[in-house]
Amino acid sequence: MEITVLVIEDQLALREYLRKILEKEAYRVLTASSGKEALALLKKQDPDIILLDLLLPERRHWLFSKNRIRILSCWI
Numbered sequence: 001m002e003i004t005v006l007v008i009e010d011q012l013a014l015r016e017y018l019r020k021i022l023e024k025e026a027y028r029v030l031t032a033s034s035g036k037e038a039l040a041l042l043k044k045q046d047p048d049i050i051l052l053d054l055l056l057p058e059r060r061h062w063l064f065s066k067n068r069i070r071i072l073s074c075w076i
Contacts, residue, residue, distance in 0.1 A: 004028040006047035008038045010056055018051060034058065 005027045009015040015031050022029045030045055032038035035058045038050075 002026075002028050003049065004047040005028065005049045006030045006032065006038065006045070006046065006052060007051045008032045009053045010034060011053075013045065030034070031037070036062070 005022050005031060007015055007018045007022070009018065009031070010033050012033070015033065019029045019031055030041055030047060032041055035056055038052075
């Protein structure tokens with residue numbers, strides 16, 4: 001079973017770094033540079049894991065269902 005990870009990060013270098021690491025470990029990786037882009041992707045895709053930059057400039061637009069998402073915080 002292939003696991004899909006959505007990486008939401010506005011900094012290109014970090015987004016690409018995470019993509020390369022995850023792909024090397026055989027994850028299928030989707031990327032988004034903004035919340036708006038991520039929401040558009042989520043309408044078409046259903047990732048198993050979301051890595052979200054909690055300091056995105058538009059973070060006020062994010063709403064999460066506590067029943068569906070478990071947030072594990074860590075600083076990178």
